[in-house]
Amino acid sequence: MTTSMNPATKTDMVLKTDNLQIYYGKFLAVRDVTIDIPQNAITAFIGPSGCGKSTVLRCFNRLNDLIKSFHLRGQVYYHGQNLYDASVDPVEVRRRIGMVFQKPNPFPKSIYDNIAFGPRLVGYKGDMDELVERSLRGSALWDEVKDKLKESGTALSGGQQQRLCIARTIAMEPDIILMDEPCSALDPISTLKVEDLLQELKQKYTIVIVTHNMQQASRSSDYTAFFNVEQTSQGRTGFIVEYDRTEVIFQAPKEQATQAYVSGRFG
Numbered sequence: 374m375t376t377s378m379n380p381a382t383k384t385d386m387v388l389k390t391d392n393l394q395i396y397y398g399k400f401l402a403v404r405d406v407t408i409d410i411p412q413n414a415i416t417a418f419i420g421p422s423g424c425g426k427s428t429v430l431r432c433f434n435r436l437n438d439l440i441k442s443f444h445l446r447g448q449v450y451y452h453g454q455n456l457y458d459a460s461v462d463p464v465e466v467r468r469r470i471g472m473v474f475q476k477p478n479p480f481p482k483s484i485y486d487n488i489a490f491g492p493r494l495v496g497y498k499g500d501m502d503e504l505v506e507r508s509l510r511g512s513a514l515w516d517e518v519k520d521k522l523k524e525s526g527t528a529l530s531g532g533q534q535q536r537l538c539i540a541r542t543i544a545m546e547p548d549i550i551l552m553d554e555p556c557s558a559l560d561p562i563s564t565l566k567v568e569d570l571l572q573e574l575k576q577k578y579t580i581v582i583v584t585h586n587m588q589q590a591s592r593s594s595d596y597t598a599f600f601n602v603e604q605t606s607q608g609r610t611g612f613i614v615e616y617d618r619t620e621v622i623f624q625a626p627k628e629q630a631t632q633a634y635v636s637g638r639f640g
């Protein structure tokens with residue numbers, strides 16, 4: 374099994390996990406995750422439902438800390454620093470490692486305030502108008518909303534709302550953007566817009582995306598990790614079957630299970 378591959382040894386690694394075992398109470402949800410996430414690239418997590426893609430993603434910004442039964446063994450390193458060290462502030466982690474969720478979730482506030490909310494909270498001292506514009510330009514939404522910044526973010530279309538959520542994440546000037554099925558609630562045209570945007574975003578940020586959409590993984594990502602899940606005496610535990618450059622995973626995977634999954638034969 375190809376669980377500890379490092380497909381991009383020549384690129385800087387922003388995140389690294391070492392033999393991660395993730396539990397909810399006594400239940401081992403995901404086992405043996407050793408993976409390196411390269412900088413300024415898009416890494417996709419694919420695999421059948423329940424194999425632990427979101428669970429691993431949430432470990433990368435300590436969002437799982439909010440779940441009482443969650444605990445992990447093994448290490449997660451962010452630029453070489455142990456993310457779960459007692460000295461690390463999880464709020465600061467979530468500022469540097471932002472998250473965009475499946476369902477667009479703008480605040481019931483104006484478009485402007487949706488962007489300004491986070492920076493205000495952390496005492497941003499710069500020019501807020503400039504930051505709002507830069508963030509909306511960065512998420513390819515500026516031209517569509519520049520004349521209605523005082524209107525509610527919730528009045529935008531689903532696709533626009535998701536780009537507003539991306540702008541909100543960018544405004545915190547993160548290093549990494551985690552995306553958990555960011556297009557699953559969007560129509561095909563909005564989905565393509567977000568996919569185009571991903572290619573721009575990776576120039577500045579490192580992106581990790583969970584997706585059920587095989588075409589999206591194959592056309593958008595640089596690296597792909599295929600997760601699977603198996604029944605054990607402890608329950609259904611997920612693991613990484615294979616991790617490599619996306620074209621290898623989709624065109625010449627080493628494992629039969631990967632081949633079966635990417636060709637639509639299960640999952």
Ligand SMILES: Nc1ncnc2c1ncn2[C@@H]1O[C@H](COP(=O)(O)OP(=O)(O)OP(=O)(O)O)[C@@H](O)[C@H]1O
Nearest residue numbers: 397402421422423424425426427428429440442609
């Ligand atoms: N908060 C939680 N408490 C207990 N178990 C959980 C929790 N969140 C996830 N799990 C369990 O952990 C396992 C992995 O779930 P996870 O959502 O990470 O999988 P996934 O691959 O992202 O699935 P999907 O593709 O359906 O979103 C599943 O068995 C799930 O039921």
